[in-house]
Amino acid sequence: MLRKQKTMDKHYLDELNDGQRAAVLYNDGPSLVIAGAGSGKTRVLTYKIAHLLELGYDPWNILALTFTNKAAREMKERIARQVGDRARYLWMGTFHSIFSRILRMESQTIGFTSNFTIYDSSDSKSLIKSIVKEMQLDDKVYKPGMIQSRISNAKNRLILPDAYAADGNIYRSDMDAKVPATRDIYRRYWERCRQSDAMDFDDLLVYTYLLFKDYPSIRDKYVSQFHYVLVDEYQDTNFAQHSIVLQLTQERQRVCVVGDDAQSIYSFRGANIDNILKFTQIYRGAKLFKLEQNYRSTQTIVCAANSLIAKNSEQIHKEVFSQKDKGDPIGVFNAYSDVEEGDIVANKINQLHHREGYAYSDFAVLYRTNAQSRIFEEALRKRTLPYKIYGGLSFYQRKEVKDVVSYFRLAVNPNDEEAFKRVLNYPARGIGDTTLNKILGAANEYNVSLWKVLVAPLEYGLNINKGTHTKLQGFRELIEGFILAAQEKDAYEVGSAIVRQSGIMNEIYQDRTPENLSRQENIEELVNGIHDFCATRREEGNEHVMLTDYLSEISLLTDQDTDKEGDTEKITLMTIHSAKGLEFKNVFVVGLEENLFPSQLSMNSYRELEEERRLFYVAITRAEDHCFLSFAKSRFKYGKMEFSSPSRFLKDIDVRYLSVPQEEQAIRRSVDNTPRFQPSPRFTSFSTHPEVKSERPRVESVRPVSPPKFMRVSASSPRPSTGVVSSALQVGNVIEHERFGIGEVMKVEGVGDNCKATVKFRNAGEKQLLLKFARFKVIG
DNA sequence: CCGATACGCATTTTT
DNA sequence: TGCGTATCGG
Numbered sequence: 001m002l003r004k005q006k007t008m009d010k011h012y013l014d015e016l017n018d019g020q021r022a023a024v025l026y027n028d029g030p031s032l033v034i035a036g037a038g039s040g041k042t043r044v045l046t047y048k049i050a051h052l053l054e055l056g057y058d059p060w061n062i063l064a065l066t067f068t069n070k071a072a073r074e075m076k077e078r079i080a081r082q083v084g085d086r087a088r089y090l091w092m093g094t095f096h097s098i099f100s101r102i103l104r105m106e107s108q109t110i111g112f113t114s115n116f117t118i119y120d121s122s123d124s125k126s127l128i129k130s131i132v133k134e135m136q137l138d139d140k141v142y143k144p145g146m147i148q149s150r151i152s153n154a155k156n157r158l159i160l161p162d163a164y165a166a167d168g169n170i171y172r173s174d175m176d177a178k179v180p181a182t183r184d185i186y187r188r189y190w191e192r193c194r195q196s197d198a199m200d201f202d203d204l205l206v207y208t209y210l211l212f213k214d215y216p217s218i219r220d221k222y223v224s225q226f227h228y229v230l231v232d233e234y235q236d237t238n239f240a241q242h243s244i245v246l247q248l249t250q251e252r253q254r255v256c257v258v259g260d261d262a263q264s265i266y267s268f269r270g271a272n273i274d275n276i277l278k279f280t281q282i283y284r285g286a287k288l289f290k291l292e293q294n295y296r297s298t299q300t301i302v303c304a305a306n307s308l309i310a311k312n313s314e315q316i317h318k319e320v321f322s323q324k325d326k327g328d329p330i331g332v333f334n335a336y337s338d339v340e341e342g343d344i345v346a347n348k349i350n351q352l353h354h355r356e357g358y359a360y361s362d363f364a365v366l367y368r369t370n371a372q373s374r375i376f377e378e379a380l381r382k383r384t385l386p387y388k389i390y391g392g393l394s395f396y397q398r399k400e401v402k403d404v405v406s407y408f409r410l411a412v413n414p415n416d417e418e419a420f421k422r423v424l425n426y427p428a429r430g431i432g433d434t435t436l437n438k439i440l441g442a443a444n445e446y447n448v449s450l451w452k453v454l455v456a457p458l459e460y461g462l463n464i465n466k467g468t469h470t471k472l473q474g475f476r477e478l479i480e481g482f483i484l485a486a487q488e489k490d491a492y493e494v495g496s497a498i499v500r501q502s503g504i505m506n507e508i509y510q511d512r513t514p515e516n517l518s519r520q521e522n523i524e525e526l527v528n529g530i531h532d533f534c535a536t537r538r539e540e541g542n543e544h545v546m547l548t549d550y551l552s553e554i555s556l557l558t559d560q561d562t563d564k565e566g567d568t569e570k571i572t573l574m575t576i577h578s579a580k581g582l583e584f585k586n587v588f589v590v591g592l593e594e595n596l597f598p599s600q601l602s603m604n605s606y607r608e609l610e611e612e613r614r615l616f617y618v619a620i621t622r623a624e625d626h627c628f629l630s631f632a633k634s635r636f637k638y639g640k641m642e643f644s645s646p647s648r649f650l651k652d653i654d655v656r657y658l659s660v661p662q663e664e665q666a667i668r669r670s671v672d673n674t675p676r677f678q679p680s681p682r683f684t685s686f687s688t689h690p691e692v693k694s695e696r697p698r699v700e701s702v703r704p705v706s707p708p709k710f711m712r713v714s715a716s717s718p719r720p721s722t723g724v725v726s727s728a729l730q731v732g733n734v735i736e737h738e739r740f741g742i743g744e745v746m747k748v749e750g751v752g753d754n755c756k757a758t759v760k761f762r763n764a765g766e767k768q769l770l771l772k773f774a775r776f777k778v779i780g
Numbered sequence: 781c782c783g784a785t786a787c788g789c790a791t792t793t794t795t
Numbered sequence: 796t797g798c799g800t801a802t803c804g805g
Contacts, residue, residue, distance in 0.1 A: 269794080639796030
């Protein structure tokens with residue numbers, strides 16, 4: 001075994017280029033890996049971790065932090081392929097999930113329970129909104145979203161309420177923004193979250209930092225656990241994340257961060273590009289490795305992107321190059337209108353698909369704002385080209401789902417204020433705003449949670465009549481029942497019981513409006529999701545899968561983690577932000593107009609403009625074979641036709657790499673059969689195809705979307721089989737398991753629900769599967 | 781407590 | 796324009 005690993009080691013080191021190998025092999029001190037677009041960043045990270053394991057590090061001594069669940073999952077899978085089962089014990093995950101795991105273990109120390117709720121941003125916004133209201137401030141001035149982002153910024157910089165209130169610069173800035181009371185809102189918000197046993201996303205970082213800072217013995221515990229720390233996408237870290245990494249690594253200095261300053265596009269969320277730019281100053285003697293060979297794109301695309309990014313001033317110098325073909329110049333399309341831009345792009349896709357044999361999944365249309373998607377949808381729909389749009393409401397943001405989840409949250413943590421408010425009167429039970437406000441008032445007065453007031457209304461001097469009291473106690477008993485159930489039964493049982501007993505089912509199953517039908521489906525999906533979750537966990541050997549486990553998992557999931565099913569052969573439509581980290585054979589970057597890209601709002605500051613340019617850089621470098629840029633001379637914005645001029649960014653690209661106009665005129669005439677004369681394309685489009693608008697149902701917003709597939713390896717994983725099918729399993733069968741891949745059945749034992757199989761997987765080693773729960777299909 | 785209507789506002793969003 | 800929220804009236 002050991003020898004085999006050794007040879008594998010050799011083998012994979014040979015798969016790396018010199019720069020990559022140097023980065024993998026250097027482990028004696030801090031290192032910064034600047035990884036140009038498409039230069040094999042993930043490969044370096046995974047091989048480095050595999051290499052550390054070869055060197056004798058135990059997996060639980062390695063901490064690897066990413067920004068997305070997807071990145072963590074993919075990396076873990078790739079490492080598992082190298083080192084097998086040991087990968088399971090790596091501490092690898094998103095900042096937020098790893099920190100929430102630590103915080104749940106240490107929660108008592110900082111005054112939380114291990115069941116604390118994680119508020120998503122709509123919860124925190126709603127809490128801020130009610131605080132603004134309670135303070136009798138004008139919410140036209142104190143816009144909840146704006147206050148939220150000011151508080152979030154403060155937290156990302158580790159500025160707590162006291163420091164916030166004491167900071168003159170911040171106060172001046174709040175004054176300038178006409179929101180001087182922000183500091184008071186922040187303080188109340190902070191207290192209310194604590195009262196509710198809840199943390200928002202930023203708190204997961206803040207409290208981790210505080211825990212390590214205020215309790216050195218706890219910090220020491222983790223410092224001595226994590227012998228080596230790796231961070232992906234370091235350019236996107238904020239000050240809090242950087243500080244925690246520093247807390248964990250400053251003694252030992254075994255830290256490797258990977259990123260690309262040229263792809264820093266999240267400063268609006270607090271990412272601080274200085275973290276990566278100044279890494280070598282903070283970790284003195286840090287080694288700098290540069291990965292400059294791009295394996296993704298043609299030379300032309302790489303050169304064009306280089307010439308663009310050279311216009312930025314603040315960056316770590318690097319020379320990204322490609323040894324692939326020179327490739328075609330970047331096509332620039334110049335459209336009269338937004339609608340025509342859609343037509344040009346759709347036609348070009350059609351053409352490439354038919355003439356060059358590209359699959360639809362080889363195409364991506366990338367735009368700056370989600371609002372631009374509609375035009376492309378229509379253009380593609382008109383030609384019946386398959387597409388999928390990313391963006392929009394995620395599954396867990398849907399009203400009915402949030403409602404159900406709020407009951408779950410209360411069952412696990414009744415102090416959760418946002419969940420409480422959401423369901424106190426849903427389904428309607430005659431507890432109106434007046435009563436809620438009384439409870440809120442008492443809770444504020446006594447500094448307790450809403451639930452505590454509800455449980456002992458008289459102690460907190462709640463002035464309510466007999467009828468209301470009865471209704472409140474009815475609600476209380478309902479929730480107490482759920483609380484009890486959540487302590488005893490498993491997540492799936494409690495979950496389905498809550499869905500039934502809360503009355504939400506009755507509410508939604510009353511009639512068959514399309515909205516209700518879709519809600520029903522969403523709730524069914526949710527319940528199925530819990531079932532999946534329990535099954536997966538149980539398969540891993542967890543006997544009791546509780547509701548609280550489920551909640552802590554889903555509160556950190558996003559729709560990014562959802563593989564849409566049956567979407568393998570479709571054109572991708574998404575914002576450039578969401579395209580980061582992806583690659584496509586053919587990329588269309590659209591809407592290259594002043595005030596759109598770069599966005600109007602980014603033009604006041606140099607830094608923001610540079611970030612927009614980096615965004616454009618990200619867009620171009622997604623392309624492998626062909627990249628096209630387009631702009632429209634006029635476009636509908638907010639219901640008005642607006643004229644626009646080409647983006648300044650077009651001039652930032654060296655013209656040598658562009659194929660500017662003319663050509664697309666020919667395409668337009670030969671392929672497009674819509675009338676050429678279009679005084680007002682929007683109207684023409686409507687009158688020629690009135691059905692386009694009316695026929696198009698708003699399916700995207702009504703149709704249920706699948707919740708994330710828990711731990712599923714890929715969208716193409718086999719359909720789950722049921723216990724009935726799998727009980728026929730015999731020794732010697734070859735099965736394909738959803739997560740572990742292909743393996744051979746070595747042993748079958750037990751009967752019925754207890755039937756267990758030992759399976760030797762090619763990549764995942766030997767596993768025991770409880771057939772009742774295992775998801776696989778027999779393939780031989 | 782719901783529905784109709786008016787109003788305002790509108791980048792990007794890994795968790 | 797088109798959506799989500801606020802508010803008023805029944």
